Amino acid sequence: MKTHNVDSKGFYGEFGGAFIPEMLYPNVEELRNNYLKISSSKSFKNEFNKLLKDYVGRPTPLYFAKRLSEKYNTKIYLKREDLCHTGAHKINNTIGQILLAKKLGKKRIIAETGAGQHGVATATVCALMGIKCIIYMGEVDIKRQAPNVARMKMLGAEVRPATSGSKTLKDATNEAIRDWINNPVNTHYIIGSVVGPHPYPDMVARFQSVIGEETINQLQEIENKSKPDYVIACVGGGSNAAGLFYPFLDNFDVKIICVEAAGKGIDTGESAATSILGKTGIIHGSKTLLMQSNDGQITEPYSISAGLDYPGIGPMHANLFKSKRGEFISITDIDAMKWGLILSQTEGIIPAIETSHAFAVLDKKKFKPNDIIVFNCSGRGDKDLDTYIEYFKL
Amino acid sequence: MKTHNVDSKGFYGEFGGAFIPEMLYPNVEELRNNYLKISSSKSFKNEFNKLLKDYVGRPTPLYFAKRLSEKYNTKIYLKREDLCHTGAHKINNTIGQILLAKKLGKKRIIAETGAGQHGVATATVCALMGIKCIIYMGEVDIKRQAPNVARMKMLGAEVRPATSGSKTLKDATNEAIRDWINNPVNTHYIIGSVVGPHPYPDMVARFQSVIGEETINQLQEIENKSKPDYVIACVGGGSNAAGLFYPFLDNFDVKIICVEAAGKGIDTGESAATSILGKTGIIHGSKTLLMQSNDGQITEPYSISAGLDYPGIGPMHANLFKSKRGEFISITDIDAMKWGLILSQTEGIIPAIETSHAFAVLDKKKFKPNDIIVFNCSGRGDKDLDTYIEYFKL
Amino acid sequence: MNRINETFINKKNILSIYFTAGFPKLQDTMSIIKELDKSGVDMIEIGLPFSDPLADGPTIQESSTIALSNGMNTNILFDQIKDLRSITELPVIIMGYLNPMIQFGIEEFCLKCKECQIDGLIIPDLPVDIYHDQYQSIFKKYNLHNMFLITPQTSEERIRFIDEVSEAFIYMVSSFSTTGAQKIFGDETINYFKRINKMNLKAPLLVGFGISNQETCRVASDNSDGVIIGSAYINCLKSSGIKATKKFIEGLR
Amino acid sequence: MNRINETFINKKNILSIYFTAGFPKLQDTMSIIKELDKSGVDMIEIGLPFSDPLADGPTIQESSTIALSNGMNTNILFDQIKDLRSITELPVIIMGYLNPMIQFGIEEFCLKCKECQIDGLIIPDLPVDIYHDQYQSIFKKYNLHNMFLITPQTSEERIRFIDEVSEAFIYMVSSFSTTGAQKIFGDETINYFKRINKMNLKAPLLVGFGISNQETCRVASDNSDGVIIGSAYINCLKSSGIKATKKFIEGLR
Ligand SMILES: Cc1ncc(COP(=O)(O)O)c(C=O)c1O
Numbered sequence A, B: 001m002k003t004h005n006v007d008s009k010g011f012y013g014e015f016g017g018a019f020i021p022e023m024l025y026p027n028v029e030e031l032r033n034n035y036l037k038i039s040s041s042k043s044f045k046n047e048f049n050k051l052l053k054d055y056v057g058r059p060t061p062l063y064f065a066k067r068l069s070e071k072y073n074t075k076i077y078l079k080r081e082d083l084c085h086t087g088a089h090k091i092n093n094t095i096g097q098i099l100l101a102k103k104l105g106k107k108r109i110i111a112e113t114g115a116g117q118h119g120v121a122t123a124t125v126c127a128l129m130g131i132k133c134i135i136y137m138g139e140v141d142i143k144r145q146a147p148n149v150a151r152m153k154m155l156g157a158e159v160r161p162a163t164s165g166s167k168t169l170k171d172a173t174n175e176a177i178r179d180w181i182n183n184p185v186n187t188h189y190i191i192g193s194v195v196g197p198h199p200y201p202d203m204v205a206r207f208q209s210v211i212g213e214e215t216i217n218q219l220q221e222i223e224n225k226s227k228p229d230y231v232i233a234c235v236g237g238g239s240n241a242a243g244l245f246y247p248f249l250d251n252f253d254v255k256i257i258c259v260e261a262a263g264k265g266i267d268t269g270e271s272a273a274t275s276i277l278g279k280t281g282i283i284h285g286s287k288t289l290l291m292q293s294n295d296g297q298i299t300e301p302y303s304i305s306a307g308l309d310y311p312g313i314g315p316m317h318a319n320l321f322k323s324k325r326g327e328f329i330s331i332t333d334i335d336a337m338k339w340g341l342i343l344s345q346t347e348g349i350i351p352a353i354e355t356s357h358a359f360a361v362l363d364k365k366k367f368k369p370n371d372i373i374v375f376n377c378s379g380r381g382d383k384d385l386d387t388y389i390e391y392f393k394l
Numbered sequence C, D: 001m002n003r004i005n006e007t008f009i010n011k012k013n014i015l016s017i018y019f020t021a022g023f024p025k026l027q028d029t030m031s032i033i034k035e036l037d038k039s040g041v042d043m044i045e046i047g048l049p050f051s052d053p054l055a056d057g058p059t060i061q062e063s064s065t066i067a068l069s070n071g072m073n074t075n076i077l078f079d080q081i082k083d084l085r086s087i088t089e090l091p092v093i094i095m096g097y098l099n100p101m102i103q104f105g106i107e108e109f110c111l112k113c114k115e116c117q118i119d120g121l122i123i124p125d126l127p128v129d130i131y132h133d134q135y136q137s138i139f140k141k142y143n144l145h146n147m148f149l150i151t152p153q154t155s156e157e158r159i160r161f162i163d164e165v166s167e168a169f170i171y172m173v174s175s176f177s178t179t180g181a182q183k184i185f186g187d188e189t190i191n192y193f194k195r196i197n198k199m200n201l202k203a204p205l206l207v208g209f210g211i212s213n214q215e216t217c218r219v220a221s222d223n224s225d226g227v228i229i230g231s232a233y234i235n236c237l238k239s240s241g242i243k244a245t246k247k248f249i250e251g252l253r
């Protein structure tokens, strides 16, 4: 059976790899040589699991959404990553990477951020460990996501504006990579999703896989079943999805649904539905699906949700799409916003707008009464309040 | 041995009771007759515990703050109520009360809120249960706490401005009580702290006592001891403190420290240090310590933290003060703000400003290297970002 | 037996008027009492303003806020009414919340009331049980009657207890509500009046909360020993001043 | 053997100049090449602009952004340089990122290069291993040499491998850094140059990244077979235009 996990060369089918400038080779090579060894060591695992428990607040609940289930006549569970410290799944990964960076003797951390969630999660673990932290963030996003910028600063991180290109996530990533090129020895780059050169996609997926692993145990306890019928998650880069899907990748009884941001609509030119609008190419060191001009210039995606407007998707997801292992559904701004309100008023959970996209699948697809559906509730909506307020004129 | 818990008449020593207008008598009486019976029933407990686990995300971690402990050469633990759904301990109580309200057949919920945390926690559980929710909030606070107002509206609650008096928490409470007087049959009033007429202080303390109970289990597991040397919490009305202290009230090996907001300083006239500045009196149906003029008019307290500027403290705390069972320390705005930054940059946790007050005790008191100190990390700082930003010019 | 009891013996369809001391002006207290006396009311309630009058509706609340900012306080009030009996022989009651009284000292407060020849007190946040256990003996010493409220929700058992403790009259709250003027009473309210009347309580009943005009006055009086009017009179003082008192009272009869 | 190899056989202290196609104006490509040829440079690198040039510093990045907004793309570039050999016999290299080439089609891209008589490619995000496994045979077919970078961090083993795969020269990145002009080289950089020189590689070495003036040119040339200049020339074009080329080049020698 063909696996949907990474192969020994860092590829998922035809996607993945490490298409990096030579200047990055030593850094990436050091990681590639060490990430599995270190992260599977007993001492690392102990420390990682202890922090996930005592600091992040894991396990996050698997919450049966009673009123929503009744409304849609199916069994809906929410994996509550919104309850993680800092408010989203992002911190699972940053905890893993900061421990790795420490074992590698790194003294300085850099990261890119779009919505600011990953920046906050990175600044947080750097404060926790007392390590210097620099966050690259597009100048436009700095203005859009003021509360998260303030959080990073409270946490002692330096936020550096990316002023090139469209001044958003993609450009912040470029700047972070440039910084890494210029500081190859003492610096670790904490990438925030399952993107970038191998071993990042695999490494991040592994750190996030605790989401799926916990889901198995919790379903066993609640439903006396070890697998759901559906796992559903939004996909920006794809890390929260990868984390939930991880243990089920090669288990075909479990249907996988990836939810992308359609923005103002697939055909409007303002969209972030990479699987539909993208073609195979290279972005940030990885071969994957990405949105680009005919000419191969990377185009700026659009979504109301800052965490989903990345022009690529991780290579794991590109492969899930290509192989049809995963079903890809895209959701417009309008439907996502509507679902932000529905989840708030039906279950008392205000989701991140990224997360809202996933739930909108309930209006797009019919489920059976006995289907067990696990949604990854990837983050809370506090960071998006301004957007919600303005949108709904609250 | 004299207990520091409530007596059969609803008093803690000389404090407490139910000094309420006759119009409220049936409502309060209904509660008094039912709260223990219902909340100790097996079905209630099951439902309550299940929601605390699957919805709120309990148990919250007891986190050993390594860097802070090293800095202060003592053993510092944080009870992570900031990780609760909605971001503070407040929801433990609202979950309990909404279940109680349902068992009592109530169809409409009202609540008061100052900082908005309790309002959000109430709006949340109402959305969860599909019950109509009205939140009273001072007109001044509505302006100061815009994000929490937006959250309540997202959750489907109606936010009604209290326009009387100083237009803050005290007045919102008055308005809520008036609403209850006018709607005695179908409405339950969810009070947000261990204040108000008996049985509220005891009821809220019991719902919050899960904080202390978990702490015992967690200390047992981590330190192989069932009790800390110190329990420390900020006191606005006193609910997070009551929750942490509850199992230790009559265990004199455990030292209790209550931290009040000194505002701009005890002697400045802009303070909320009730134990120092207050005298015995009646506020919102309870006999307790409260800040008042010589004439018995209730005065408006001041603190930079909206959750601590209540002119009274709960009767349990008034009694802890009077009997000297608890040590009361008051912390100025300046020191609290400083500690918001210290905790952020030392442990990667941005606390609510209320919570920051508690930590400032570390500069006021010397602890021994082997002392086990449990701080109640009552809430996260997201709601206070604007204040932090402005204060630190971030 | 004091002035209140005598009034219920001697008069029918009692009209008791409430006003907030210190409103509209700090020094209006005695003028208002004089006007009320002249206008033929049967009983007067002086409101001692409180910062947090949670049993009161917006009208009385606002008048309290203004009175306080005018500088009214307990000492000033007692000072203003020390010669009360030079201007009226009507029964006079102080209505106020418990906290200012506690701060003044309960015994001290009662003594002052006695000196001013006040006849009784209404303290909405002093429940009958606590009164009975802790305060009754003190009040008795100074010949002060304390009045209690009942509402449509008050149980029969509790009404009987209140009746037993009451020395003058029972304040029958017209509806589920804080104070405030209403235009008419609904069937439910009238049925409640009837239900209470059938209980044959020993204490007389005055209906309060929501009485605002001839119509509500009449219906209330038909079902009780009279009425208490507060918010409507405060509104009158606010819009037309003390001089309008007589006309306001006449409009109610 | 192609023009690049011949140059290294026939010349010393090679000066290779990079410019971004489409900058400052869309149609400047051939004029710049002519000027460079006239000014006596030894080799020319045409940058195919890319939206996300992550190995480049701010200067080249900005020039790329402007070039793209001027409308430059792969087709236009090939069209502009179809008569390349009518104006220069210098070796000409295209420097570009992998993605635009993949979209054009790698084989197609190589074919076009051949038609335009391009001599080689520098593709910073095409690692040597992947080149070796997947691309080398195609490039060979069209007589295109591919150049690789080494940095102070590149291991000896890897340098040997790169040397083996290299058909023309090795691009020795002067420091830990993206492209961008520097004023002088520190000791660390010079030691690194010396270390690499001692390895006696078969491929010649050009130093690039950070060469900006006579001083850095001289130090780099002393320790290698010559230099590649990019950002400094882009800055010259930006501030003084194409006409300033000759003076700029003379200033470096
Ligand atoms: C709450 C939340 N969900 C999802 C995402 C998308 O990222 P990913 O696809 O890597 O999970 C983000 C990114 O910021 C996020 O904040």
Ligand SMILES: Cc1ncc(COP(=O)(O)O)c(C=O)c1O
Residues within 6 Å of the ligand: B088, B089, B114, B115, B116, B117, B118, B192, B193, B194, B234, B235, B236, B237, B238, B239, B240, B241, B306, B307, B308, B352, B354, B355, B378, B379, B380
């Ligand atoms: C985070 C937090 N801590 C503490 C408090 C103070 O309330 P209490 O004293 O009832 O715990 C509040 C009130 O809003 C709060 O939000």
